[in-house]
Amino acid sequence: MSTQTENTSNAPSNEPSPKKGATGWVIFAFFVIGFGFSLLGGWVGFPKMLYTEVPHPIDFNHALHMNLVYDGCNSCHYFREDGSFSGSPTLNECRDCHGFVMGINENEEKFVEEYVLQDKEVPWNIFSKQPDCVYFSHAPHVNGAEMDCAACHGDIGDSESLRSYQENRLTGYSRDIWGWNMSRLGEPEHAPRMKMMDCVNCHVEETDSQGSCFQCHK
Amino acid sequence: MKIDRRCFLSLAGGLVAGHLLSPVPWKVTDDLSIWTQNWPWTPVPETGPVTWKNTTCTMCPGGCGIKVRIIKDRVIKIEGREDHPVNRGSLCPLGYASIQYLYGPSRVKSPMKRIGERGSGNYEPITWEEAITEVSGKLGDLRKSGKSHTVACISGSDKGTIPHLFKRFLEAYGSPNFIRTPSAKDAHETAAYLAQGKKAQNVGFDLENAGYIVSFGCGLLDGCGSPGYQFSSYSRFDKDHTLVQVEPRLSNTAAKAKKWMPAKPGTDGALALGMAHVIIKKGLYNRNFIENHSFGFEDWTDDDGNIHMGFKGLVKGYTPSMVSEITGLAAGQIESLATDFARAQHPVAVCGYNECTVSSDIDKTLAVHALNALVGNINQPGGMIVFSDPEYNLPEVEKDQIASDGTAKPRADRAGTAEYPQTRYLLNMLPETIMGANGNDLPIEALLVTDANPVYTMEDNETAQEAFARIPFIVNFSSFMDETAQFADIILPDHHFLEGFRDVPAPDGVGKPVTSLSAPVVKPLYNTRNTGDVIISIAKSLGGTIDASFPWNNYEAFLKQAYNDQYTDLSRSGYVVSADKPAPWESAFANERGKYEFYPTMRHTAGNDDKSKLPDFRQVDIPGDKTNDALVLIPYKSPRIASGAIANPPFMTKTIDADMLKHERLFIQVNPETAGKLNLKQGDAAVVKTPSGEATVLVDLFEGIMPGIIAMPAGLGHTAYSKFIAGKGVNVNALLKPVFDPTFGLNKAWGIRASLQKA
Numbered sequence: 001m002s003t004q005t006e007n008t009s010n011a012p013s014n015e016p017s018p019k020k021g022a023t024g025w026v027i028f029a030f031f032v033i034g035f036g037f038s039l040l041g042g043w044v045g046f047p048k049m050l051y052t053e054v055p056h057p058i059d060f061n062h063a064l065h066m067n068l069v070y071d072g073c074n075s076c077h078y079f080r081e082d083g084s085f086s087g088s089p090t091l092n093e094c095r096d097c098h099g100f101v102m103g104i105n106e107n108e109e110k111f112v113e114e115y116v117l118q119d120k121e122v123p124w125n126i127f128s129k130q131p132d133c134v135y136f137s138h139a140p141h142v143n144g145a146e147m148d149c150a151a152c153h154g155d156i157g158d159s160e161s162l163r164s165y166q167e168n169r170l171t172g173y174s175r176d177i178w179g180w181n182m183s184r185l186g187e188p189e190h191a192p193r194m195k196m197m198d199c200v201n202c203h204v205e206e207t208d209s210q211g212s213c214f215q216c217h218k
Numbered sequence: 219m220k221i222d223r224r225c226f227l228s229l230a231g232g233l234v235a236g237h238l239l240s241p242v243p244w245k246v247t248d249d250l251s252i253w254t255q256n257w258p259w260t261p262v263p264e265t266g267p268v269t270w271k272n273t274t275c276t277m278c279p280g281g282c283g284i285k286v287r288i289i290k291d292r293v294i295k296i297e298g299r300e301d302h303p304v305n306r307g308s309l310c311p312l313g314y315a316s317i318q319y320l321y322g323p324s325r326v327k328s329p330m331k332r333i334g335e336r337g338s339g340n341y342e343p344i345t346w347e348e349a350i351t352e353v354s355g356k357l358g359d360l361r362k363s364g365k366s367h368t369v370a371c372i373s374g375s376d377k378g379t380i381p382h383l384f385k386r387f388l389e390a391y392g393s394p395n396f397i398r399t400p401s402a403k404d405a406h407e408t409a410a411y412l413a414q415g416k417k418a419q420n421v422g423f424d425l426e427n428a429g430y431i432v433s434f435g436c437g438l439l440d441g442c443g444s445p446g447y448q449f450s451s452y453s454r455f456d457k458d459h460t461l462v463q464v465e466p467r468l469s470n471t472a473a474k475a476k477k478w479m480p481a482k483p484g485t486d487g488a489l490a491l492g493m494a495h496v497i498i499k500k501g502l503y504n505r506n507f508i509e510n511h512s513f514g515f516e517d518w519t520d521d522d523g524n525i526h527m528g529f530k531g532l533v534k535g536y537t538p539s540m541v542s543e544i545t546g547l548a549a550g551q552i553e554s555l556a557t558d559f560a561r562a563q564h565p566v567a568v569c570g571y572n573e574c575t576v577s578s579d580i581d582k583t584l585a586v587h588a589l590n591a592l593v594g595n596i597n598q599p600g601g602m603i604v605f606s607d608p609e610y611n612l613p614e615v616e617k618d619q620i621a622s623d624g625t626a627k628p629r630a631d632r633a634g635t636a637e638y639p640q641t642r643y644l645l646n647m648l649p650e651t652i653m654g655a656n657g658n659d660l661p662i663e664a665l666l667v668t669d670a671n672p673v674y675t676m677e678d679n680e681t682a683q684e685a686f687a688r689i690p691f692i693v694n695f696s697s698f699m700d701e702t703a704q705f706a707d708i709i710l711p712d713h714h715f716l717e718g719f720r721d722v723p724a725p726d727g728v729g730k731p732v733t734s735l736s737a738p739v740v741k742p743l744y745n746t747r748n749t750g751d752v753i754i755s756i757a758k759s760l761g762g763t764i765d766a767s768f769p770w771n772n773y774e775a776f777l778k779q780a781y782n783d784q785y786t787d788l789s790r791s792g793y794v795v796s797a798d799k800p801a802p803w804e805s806a807f808a809n810e811r812g813k814y815e816f817y818p819t820m821r822h823t824a825g826n827d828d829k830s831k832l833p834d835f836r837q838v839d840i841p842g843d844k845t846n847d848a849l850v851l852i853p854y855k856s857p858r859i860a861s862g863a864i865a866n867p868p869f870m871t872k873t874i875d876a877d878m879l880k881h882e883r884l885f886i887q888v889n890p891e892t893a894g895k896l897n898l899k900q901g902d903a904a905v906v907k908t909p910s911g912e913a914t915v916l917v918d919l920f921e922g923i924m925p926g927i928i929a930m931p932a933g934l935g936h937t938a939y940s941k942f943i944a945g946k947g948v949n950v951n952a953l954l955k956p957v958f959d960p961t962f963g964l965n966k967a968w969g970i971r972a973s974l975q976k977a
Contacts, residue, residue, distance in 0.1 A: 030225040034232025042240020050245070082268055131255055132262040170249040172256060178248075182241040 047182050051166040051175050057122050058107045058115075063160050073149045073157060085138035091121050125165040127176045128194060135218050145206070154191050163190060266290035272299055272792045274722045274734035275313045276715040277864055279375055279401075280444030281725030281732065282309055283792060286716065286739045293317050293716060293740055298446055303732050303795055304725050305446025308453065312860045313446070315869035319714060320743070322867070324698045324939040326711035328745035336687055339704050339938065346747060346755075349708055354759040356691050357391065360663055361760075366392030366624035370631075370662050372645060374399050374669035374863050377420075377607055377723045379780050383753045383773075384668060389615045390757065390767035392624025395662070397631050398643040399670045399863070402570035403726070404964050405578035408640060409587050410604050412580075412818035415809030418642065419604050423568050424729030425451035427600035430460045430562030432493075432555065434486040434569035434586055438463075439471040441857035443727035460562065462555060464489060467854055467887070467929055468922025479555065480924060481545040483852055484968045486569065487582035488835040489552065490589050492541030493567075495533040496556035497592050503560065504594025507814070511803040512591060514817025529588060529816035532832045544835070564600025565593050568727075578964035584818065584833035591814050597800035603729040604806065608796055610780040616763040630661040638963035640822050645672065646956045646965050649685035657688075664691040668712075668749055671863035673701040674936060677965070678910050679952040695749045700865065701938045712749040717742040719774055720750070721781070721788070733784075734793040748773050825960025841909045841955045842971020849892065851908055851972035853932040853950040861933030868942045877918045878931055884947035885918035887929040888974065893919055896974055903977035906930075908970045910955045913948040914977050928974060 069075035076089045094116070101112045115122050130136060141147050150157065166175035178184065179193035192198060200210040237243065266289050275282045275296075283302025287295040296317060298309035319325070329349035334340025344352075360369060369391065371384045376398045385396045406421035425431065425438070425448060438448045438461070452474070455461070463475035464486055472478040481489055497503050508515050516528045538549035545552075559565045567589040569582060587602065595601030617625070628635045630651055633644040651661050665686075676682035686692070686705050694706035703709050712718065716739050723733040750773025757768040770776040778785045787794050800806070807813050809820065821831040828834070840850070858873045860866045871879070878885050886906055888898065898904055902917045906928065915930070923929055934947030953972070956965035 026221065027224050027228040030229040031232035031235075034229040034234075035236035036232070038233045038236025039240055042237060042242040046240065046242050046245070050249070080267060082270070084268055086267075131252060132260075168249060170246075171252040173252070178245070182245065 043182060050169060052169055054125055054165050054167045056125055056162045056165060058111050060107070060162050061160050062157050066157050077149075079139060079143070083139045088124050088126070091115060091119070094122075125167075125174070127165065127174045127191065129173055130177075130194065131173075133218060135216055152192050264289040264292045264294065271739040273716065273739050274736040274792065275309070275316060276720060276722055276736050277312050277316050277319075278310075278445070278860070278862055279726040280304070280310070280313075280446055281722045281728065281734050282313055282444065282446035283734060284309060284313060288739060291740060293320060298450075299792070302734070302793060303730065304444060304728055304734070304793075306450040308446040308450035310441055310445035310449070311858055311870050311873065312441075312864070312867070315867040316715070318867040318869050319698065319864070320716050320740075322940060322942070324700075324865075324943060325714070325744060326697060326699055326703065326709050326746070329711065330709040332707050337683075337701075337704050339699065341709065346710075346745070349710055350752070350755050350759055353693055353708055353710070354756050356664060357756070358760055361392065361620060364620075365663055366620055367394060367627035368630070368661060368663035369393045369666070370395035370397060370648075370664075371666040371668065372397050372399065372670050372672055373667075376418075376643070378721050379610070379773075379777055380668065380720055380750055382610065382780070383750050383776070384666065386612075386615055386767060387753050387757055387764070389625055390617060390621055390764045391760070392617075392621035394625050394627055394629045394634075395631070396643075397629075397633075397645050397648070399672060399675065400578065400643075400645055400965060401726075402578065404641070404643065405570050405580055405583040407642070408578075408580055408962060408964070409583040411640065412821050413584060413587055413591070413815050414604060414807045415815075415820070416604075416606070419606060420724040420731070422603045422605070422724075422727055422729035423566055424564075424600050424603055425566070425568075426454065426729070427564055428566040429458065429564040429600060430462075430559055430566070432462045432559055432565070432567045432589075433464065433471065433475070434490065434567065434582070435465050436568050436570070437469060437471055437855040438568070439474050439857065440469050440855040441859075442855050444725045445857065447725065447728045458563075460558070462559075466924045466927055467852070468920075469854060470857060472922075477555075479547055479551065481547050482924070483850065483927060484838055484840070485545040485835075487579065487585050487833070488536065488541050488544040489547070490567065490569075490582065490585035491533050491536040491833075491835055492538055492545075492552050493556035493559060494529070494585070494589060494592055495536045495541075496538060496553050497560045497589075498530055498533060500557065500560070502557065503592040507591065507594035507596075507803065511807070511813055513811050513813040513815045514819070518817065526817060527832065529832060532834060536835070559589075560593055564595065564598075566590060566595055566601050578959070578962075579838065579966045579968075580959060580962055580964065581833045581836055585835070588816055588833060591816065596814065597803065597806050601729075603800045605724075605731045605800060608723055608731075608733055608781070608784075611782040612780055613767075613769070616766045618763040621763065632963060638961070640820075641962045641964060644963045646676070646958070647963055649676070649678070649682045652685040652688055653681065660688065660690070662689050664693070665689050666693050666695070667702050667706070668695040669863065671696070671700045671702045673705050674865075674938075674949065675863060675951060677951050677954040677956050677967070679949060680911060695752065697746065698864075699938055699940070700863070701936065704938050710749070710752050711744070711746040712752075713738070713742050713746045716740055717746070718748045719777060720748075721777060731796045732793055733788065733796060735788045737789065737792070750776060822961055825962075838957055838966045838968065840957060840967050840969050840971060843909075844971065847908070847971035847973045848926070849972045849974055850927050850969045851906065851950075851953060852927060852929050852969040853954065854887075854929045856931050856933070859931050859933040861931075865936040865939050865943045866933055866946075871943075871946060879934065879947050880916060882946055883916050884913075884930065884934055886915040886974070887918050887920040887923045889923050889925040889927070890919045890921065891925040892928070893917060896976070898974070898976060904974050905977050906953065906972055906974050908953045908955070908972045910970065911952045913953060915948060917974075927969075928972060 078086050098116055101109050176191055177194045180189045204210050269288045271286050275284045282305035283299035284296050285299050286293055296314055298305045298307045300307040328343045329346055330341035331344045333342050373381045375381055388396050407419055410419045410421050411417050461475040462477045463472040464479045464481050465472050466480050466483040514528050515530055517531055519525050538552045541552055542549040567586045569586040590596055590602040631644040631647045632638055633641045655661055673686055692706045693708045694703045695710050695712050696703045697712045697714050715736050718738055720736045722736055754768050757764045781788055784794055818831050823829045858870055898917045900919045904917050905914050930950045932950050935949030936944050954970050957967040959966050
């Protein structure tokens with residue numbers, strides 16, 4: 001200890017002291033690197049990690065079907081007698097027309113062979129699937145508020161192919177629920193976002209009330 | 219450029235800052251919370267197309283129409299049917315919770331054969347063919363050895379085609395021993411027979427049209443009888459309707475009544491006679507009915523010239539002041555009750571049905587029936603309605619010599635014998651008879667049990683269990699592993715009522731002849747069979763005249779033939795009301811005089827000391843020592859506890875208040891004054907002792923119960939079913955003991971003497 005003290009006290013006082021560490025700019029640069037890395041990772045890399053593209057069991061051509069049915073969307077997606085909504089058609093409903101392969105379409109061929117003939121329901125990817133015990137009722141929206149299907153589902157009726165379905169690896173739900181844009185800013189890309197606050201905001205806007213919990217949580 | 223520690227700190231700072239401005243923390247938090255909701259063991263509701271199907275609940279004898287909400291193939295919800303004439307939309311908690319019995323773990327999933335000790339619940343599954351061969355083999359052997367009369371059947375009801383099949387089977391087989399479990403029906407049908415002349419009648423009360431109801435201890439809103447009927451009738455009450463509850467305890471019914479009259483327990487008969495005294499004295503009775511359609515109101519002289527006192531003479535002595543002394547109610551109250559009752563529109567006096575105890579006091583029941591007769595409200599809107607069962611369109615039973623000999627033998631329960639000639643069923647007598655017999659000469663060698671759980675529901679439960687243990691062969695048809703099923707050698711499980719067919723005639727206490735149909739709403743979940751089908755199979759495998767008496771391929775064919783033309787209506791709307799109007803007075807009474815007999819001339823009185831046939835008030839001496847057992851224990855009924863053959867499902871147990879059941883400990887209601895004398899405080903553990911047994915309970919101080927009386931809810935303390943049902947509270951039947959009417963053999967006990975001491 002005493003030696004060191006002596007050395008220090010014996011050093012010439014007019015010499016510039018050596019650099020003790022990095023300069024402010026270097027430190028700032030490190031901050032920017034960290035900041036940029038996190039931002040880039042969070043906004044670009046993270047969604048790629050979180051979501052995975054899930055192929056549809058078969059492709060479906062809405063436009064083609066719309067030309068063949070009489071009652072538009074209602075022909076296959078209809079209200080049951082008790083007011084509940086049928087959602088995607090069941091195999092039995094499809095079987096009415098697709099008991100055997102009618103055209104030369106590989107998707108139809110796959111549908112008939114793998115599902116119809118094996119009496120197996122098609123495990124469709126459902127873009128709007130919500131957690132259990134969360135209920136959305138089509139009746140008050142379509143029949144009550146007279147909303148068009150397209151108001152929420154966009155121009156799906158004119159599409160010739162199913163659009164990409166991405167699944168959240170953690171939750172198992174579709175990317176449509178949060179919205180494709182991670183920031184949830186701006187207009188939604190494909191269909192309205194379906195987090196709870198999305199429902200609430202629309203309800204407040206349209207009805208001046210966010211509604212009661214049990215309207216959806218049952 | 220030098221890189222040091224601060225650079226890395228800065229880098230970390232940058233990473234954190236960037237991270238916070240990226241979607242990662244918020245999105246991951248949100249997604250993790252959703253992830254936790256989707257763990258595979260979390261139960262999730264079924265989704266799919268919804269259907270509603272109508273059927274009838276058979277969890278109790280109430281016969282309520284229900285609608286069942288089904289998603290895909292799973293029953294999701296049960297609600298009362300608004301268009302059903304019994305319950306009109308109402309339903310009791312047991313009806314709502316009956317889904318839990320469909321999917322719960324207490325179901326017997328296939329025929330079973332006992333491999334362990336009785337009561338241990340050790341069974342092995344066998345096939346239906348093996349089970350039926352074993353049962354018919356055993357019954358065939360007994361028949362061959364001339365012991366056909368030692369086969370008995372205990373049934374929860376004697377109404378409907380399933381009990382009818384059992385009765386038919388025993389008749390063809392050669393046994394007189396079809397035994398219905400005790401209920402208030404015993405007293406009502408006996409009283410109706412004595413006063414009106416027809417046997418085995420249904421007695422109901424038209425509560426939906428009644429204007430003034432005096433209930434002698436009926437738990438009208440405590441879940442007895444047909445709760446749906448009573449709830450819906452009460453829900454239509456307005457300020458012009460009056461319900462007066464006579465009961466020593468502030469029950470739900472008493473709390474909701476316009477007036478609660480806490481008469482001393484067991485004195486209601488005296489109150490009814492006191493009311494009759496006032497009504498007659500003030501001339502408020504229905505003169506047309508009394509003069510033209512009744513007999514024995516005034517004193518009368520028989521063919522031998524003997525003068526008999528009439529009903530008027532009997533009640534002369536029951537002045538309000540005397541009745542006040544007996545009941546503890548004020549004389550003025552008694553007088554005004556009688557006056558208001560007689561002056562009201564559609565007054566009706568109700569007793570028996572729905573009491574928590576299965577007291578069947580013939581005198582009291584006759585006295586209450588007489589009150590209805592006095593005001594001319596028998597078979598009138600809002601009155602007491604008496605009607606017959608539907609008649610089945612069936613061929614005669616074919617009987618061989620063994621069957622004729624066997625059915626002519628005296629019954630094992632002594633009902634209908636010279637000892638008790640006017641009583642139809644006396645299950646309470648059976649344990650005594652079995653225990654009194656020697657081992658080689660048992661009165662019951664084989665027992666069939668259907669829709670009943672006597673090992674749990676019988677009073678003096680320990681003796682009853684010992685008696686059942688002596689029966690060499692017990693076959694149970696229960697859908698659930700109940701206490702009696704655990705005593706059985708063979709279990710032949712019936713479907714849950716949502717899975718099978720069955721008719722439900724004459725719901726308990728309902729004032730109209732409604733017959734409903736219980737039809738399957740889902741496919742059977744397990745390897746169970748309709749009991750009707752099983753009885754037909756057993757009959758067929760026994761062969762001979764027994765087989766010939768059952769010319770049906772299955773129960774459904776039998777049911778269709780039994781109801782004949784009515785079956786179409788029954789299956790289309792789910793119910794039929796067989797007659798719109800009850801029989802008019804001119805044709806209602808089937809005795810010799812064609813009149814309502816205030817003096818029941820047919821009444822058998824051999825066992826009575828005074829030999830009087832009039833419905834005098836005879837104090838029932840309940841079991842126990844008056845000096846040592848200073849208190850009186852009464853059981854009570856709660857609408858949230860199923861107290862019959864079916865145990866309380868967990869959904870209902872969840873609704874029980876914390877001052878009735880705390881974890882596994884049951885509370886006993888004690889008046890604070892009584893508790894003070896016994897040095898007991900709220901929540902103290904205490905031992906209640908009666909001549910039948912003892913139990914440890916917790917004390918609940920309750921102002922709504924008379925000093926000196928203590929009360930326990932009926933329906934808890936099960937030991938079987940499943941771990942979710944068993945072991946909660948105490949079975950009050952283990953503490954009670956019947957008191958037999960000397961002439962009718964029916965149980966008259968309304969309580970039992972008891973002592974309570976700090977544990």
